[in-house]
Amino acid sequence: MALLNILEFPDPRLRTVAEPVTVFDGALSKLIDDMFETMYEAPGIGLAATQVDVHKRIIVIDVSEARDEPLVFINPEVEVLDPELGEYDEGCLSVPGFYETVQRPQRVKVTANDRDGELFTMELDGLLAVCIQHEIDHLDGKLFVDYLSSLKRTRIRKKLEKQHRLRA
């Protein structure tokens, strides 16, 4: 397994719309394992392939306290079950250090392929519902900062750009 490099906002590659996965092979499985390792190390509770510069529709998630409930969603499609919005202070491994309140539907149904290509559906609520929607946004080239005011987004972008300069 290997740790993958996580792209950080405002990297333009995070705006790429990911392509569906059509081949379910060993290479895919290795990528998924590497994504989990990267997510756990970060530490994060969800990671989309877009964030590691692989533009395929793959998401890994583990919201458990014990970090022992890994979930994989490939080619996920989401259906809103309850249009009522809930608030959560979201953070993102591609926007490190910033947490902002985002509103999203609280209950969703997800249909996706597993790592072997089998189709499954899951009804999600709570943090899991927030997380899957956050990650699917990545596959569509969106970030949680897009939901914020342009003032906040600019402030975050400038701070991160400064950090990137200092690191360079």
Add this chain to the structure above:
Amino acid sequence: MAARRQRDCRAAAATALARVIDGGEALDIPLAEALEQVEARDSGLLQQLCYGTLRHYYRLDGILGRFLDKPLKRRDTDIRMLLLIGLHQLLDLRIPDHAAISTCVEACRSLGKPWATRLVNGILRRSLREADGLTDGLTESQLLGHPDWLLSSFKESWPQHWQQLVAANNQHPPMCLRVNRQHGNRADYLERLEAAGIEAGVCELVADGIRLAQAVDVNSLPGFADGDVSVQDEAAQLAAELLDAQAGERVLDACAAPGGKACHVLERQPQLEELVAMDRDPARLARVEDNLARLQLSAALLCADAAAPPEELTPGSFDRILVDAPCSGSGVIRRHPDIKLLRRPQDLAGLADQQLEILNGLWPLLKPGGRLLYVTCSVLPAENADVVARFLATHDDADSRSIEADWGETSGDGRQLLTTVAGWDGLYYAMLEKAH
């Protein structure tokens, strides 16, 4: 998605402290935000690091000064705070050396300043190697952990007691409870604490007070949610005892938030005609409401400035007035160590003027023969005896009643409790009576 509570505890503490030091903010808001960011299990440690580092700030900063060739830039105050946290961990806390250092080195990365890892590692290791002479050459102010002006004020005001004040200010404060008389008595509550495995004893100064051997989470106190008990220092519990409100009286608590003293007045005397709890800060007045609700008490809430009471308060309509005036907080430094860093000597004159304005504003509301209890949590006579003397000099219908007590020191027309190691906070009390 990043985990919600995941911020490195030392990094969060350093950020909060930098806001106090650079931004001049009181610790409570940055600390509350930091508590939101760290793992729940790190809450206690985060508070310990923030309070402890501020409590020992002058000493730790003096030691750090020996190791820094040139001062850090202002934008790197968080790294300076991290160094102080590291020194605090090494010198004052029982954290093993290797962990004390590695946690701070790690926190540099979390702060987005990996360049500082070498600096932090180097300085903290050097402090271990040179442990013997660490405090050599430090000033008295640094050694005693107080700013010069405050130390001078203490010495001048309390030549016999200033060392006790300094020692008490540098200690972790005890946690005291006030038993709600409407729900039970102190002896019974002590038994409930014992049954819950919480070690405690009675407070010497007051009838309803209990001092815990160690601080605990309020939610672990038996009957806390039901209002059987509140958290309040014993010095503050003297307010309701001294006010001694009687059945049928109208009482005004003019600077009531967060409501501890007002609630105590009601617990002691449920047969008041009315208690008006006033505060000028609506957010803090809401906390009075919360406390009243938890204790199942009722009072009329009023959002207004005590220095300019609203017309709806009829002159001459109150039998008793309690004035817990805004002050420097110099008597509760152990509970709010940020006071040492945030207060400036020039603040005192303004505070004293404000205190006098409050007394002037409230005095007409008192009935002839009524009593006003003036309270501060300061040990500086400029805010206490001097203010009362200035007030008395301009009010012929006001007289001071001496407080007969075996606690505290006589100070002008009132009594001063001096902050005491393992004891009470430093509060001032003066009782003023209106002529018939």
